[in-house]
Amino acid sequence: MTTLRETIRVSRPAAEAFNYIADFTTTQEWDSTARRASKLTQGPIGVGTCFLVNCKLPVGAVDLEYTVIEHRPPERIVLRGQCSLFTVEDTITLAPDGAKTRIDYEAKFEFSPLLRRTMFAIGPGMRKMGRESLEGLRAALDDAQPAPKPAESSVSGLASMASVARFSRLGYRRASPGFAPLSADIRERHILLTGATSGLGLATARDLAARGAQLTLVIRDAERGKRLRDELIADTGNPHIRIEVADLGLLAETEDLAKRLRKRGEPxxxxxxxxxxxxxxxxxxxxxxxxxxxxxxxxxxILTLGIKPLLAGRSDSRVINVVSGGMYTQRLSTQQLGSTSDEGYSGPVAYAQAKRALMIVTQAWAREWADEGITVNAMHPGWADTPGVRDSLPRFHRLTRGILRTPEEGADTIIWQAVSPEAGEISGQLLLDRQPQPFYLSGKTVEDELERQRLVQFLEPFRPVIRKARKRAVK
Ligand SMILES: NC(=O)c1ccc[n+]([C@@H]2O[C@H](COP(=O)([O-])OP(=O)(O)OC[C@H]3O[C@@H](n4cnc5c(N)ncnc54)[C@H](OP(=O)(O)O)[C@@H]3O)[C@@H](O)[C@H]2O)c1
Structure with a gap:
């Protein structure tokens, strides 16, 4: 048997560190040997939960299947891993150590007879990897990440194929090795998410539910909402998932939704x-x-303005608007936005105009709300293979299928914006792959000030009227 032992100290409460480590899918963020990791079993993490971790070791790439055999939050977790070449028992213990948490990590390896004979050669490499992995865990839990810097210019001036190619999964694959771990504890955060039944929204809901966030999901079909809630709870064990039913294509339903949420009063x-x-x-x-x-x-x-009283007053509230790279093709036209005629209608243009307008609204809110501690950013997911793309752009989908991102890859920046502390330090930005982007690819699509004012005039009549709750007279 070969035993590796390492100790680190982190400035995080033991409960937070435990929560992060016990979800062994996070190994891909901190273990230098782990390339991919997934959870194989349904339900909350506990004894019996299984993970599959693909590792690159001195002996070659292996698929390690881990099972949690002891789970005592926030003090101790034991996992048994096995692959064709060895078995390993990982014991992780956490204990308060002054203002820090001490984490002891022990890995006991039992190698196959063939490998045992080569231990003299691979042993030092394994010890080095053990040290690097624990240093990775310390960094994931402790190191503050800098907020990304705004793009150098609002117009890239480079409407080249290269910038558009970044929308594909190649762009994601190039960017993602530089992504920092997401270890922030969001179990106390209340997140309102629209469009959670499919595509990017579903990938976001699954991820945030697994992190233990308190979720309110807006869905237009009550029955589907119930099924999704049941599925998310069964999958993650997170009971803090509520469904609100609203057809967001209807303004009255959107206003009603905001009213219900205000009445409930939950920040x-x-x-x-x-x-x-x-x-x-x-x-x-x-x-x-x-x-x-x-x-x-x-x-x-309507929804954002309608729930703004619930966002205000929190220490770090965020609005994340999902726009689209499609807007890069359009210069804002309020005339087009206001048109109800079908003459010359183009779905992609109407879509891009609305997304362009939402981007401009994002920038305006970011400026207006800076003093209230509310940050407002937009993101575009690149091109992701979702039911939405398959159904509405079948030709585009057929041609690009091989290079589309997965919904999880497309949703990554939404999740990063919701989870990472550093995302709370930027506002008024458009992000792709966690990095601020230029707002325009060509100077020809930059709107002038008059058009911006027209957009304000167009939207103003839709501003929801929010009556202040009358204070009860105190007798
Ligand atoms: N996928 C991409 O490549 C891509 C690229 C750029 C931008 N985007 C943007 O990303 C967001 C998500 O798109 P997706 O690709 O994930 O599409 P999707 O798979 O079609 O998902 C869209 C979601 O929006 C919901 N929704 C649509 N109309 C609604 C309504 N009237 N009321 C309430 N909910 C409604 C859908 O609910 P139902 O299940 O009830 O229909 C679904 O949950 C969209 O804003 C899209 O414009 C996507």
Missing amino acids: IDILINNAGALFPEHALTSEGYERSVALLLLSPW
Whole structure:
């Protein structure tokens, strides 16, 4: 048997560190040998939970299947791992140590007879990897990350294939090795997410639920909402998941939703305006608005302003607007946004106009709300293979299928914006792969000040009226 032992100290409460480590999928963020990790079993993490970790070791790449055999939060977790070449028992103990938490990590290896004979050669390499992995864990739990810097210019001036190629999964693969671990504890954060039934929203909901966040998911079909809630609870053991039913294509329903949330009065830390669709055919909603404008612009406008009293007063509240790289093709046209005619209608243009407008609103709110501690950012996911893309852009989907991101890759920046402390230090930015991007790819798509003012005038009539709750007279 070969035993490796390492100790680190971190400035995090034991409960937070335990929570992060016990989810062994995080090994891919801190263990220098782990390349990919996934959870194989459903349910909350506890005794019997299994993980698959693909590791690159001196003996070659191996798939290690880990099972949690002891789970005593926040003090001790024991996992048994096995692959064709060896078995390993990892024991991690956590204990307060002054203002810090001491983490002792012990890994006991039992090698196959063949490998045992080569131990004299591979032993030093394994010890080095053990030390590096624990240093990785210390950094993941302790190191503050700098906030990303805004793009050098708001117009990239480089409408090149290279910048567009970054939208594909190649862009994600190039960027992601530089991503910092996401170890922040968000179990006390209340997150309101729209469009959680599919694609990016579903990937976001799954990830945030697994992190233990308190989620309110806005879904338009009550039955689907119930099924999703049950699925997320069964998968993660997180009971703090609530469904709110609203068709966000309808302004009255969006206002009602905001009213219900205000009435409940529960503060909201993060609002993610993700629900969306690209409508290939022209149609008006039953309220008489063109569908893209209603869903992609007026609805997030009404919902965000409607719940703003619940965002205000929190120490670090965030609004995340999911826009689209498609907006790069468009210069803001309020005339187009206000049109209900089907003449010359193009789904991608209507979509891009609404997203462009939401981007401009994002920048305006970021400026206006800076003193209230609310940050407002937009992100675009690149091109991700979601039901939305498959259904509304079948030709594009067929042509690009091989290079599309997974929904998880597309959702990564939404999750980073919601989870990482450093994302709370930026506002008014457009992000792709966790980095601020230029707002325009060509000077021709930059709107002028007059058009911005027209956008304000266009949106103002939709501002929700929020009556202050009357204070009860004190007798
Ligand atoms: N995938 C990409 O490559 C890509 C690229 C750029 C931007 N985006 C943006 O990313 C966001 C998510 O898109 P996705 O690709 O994940 O699409 P998706 O798979 O179609 O998911 C869209 C989500 O929005 C919800 N939604 C649509 N209309 C709604 C309505 N009227 N009321 C309430 N919810 C509604 C859908 O609910 P139902 O299940 O009830 O329909 C679904 O949960 C959108 O804002 C989209 O514009 C995506």
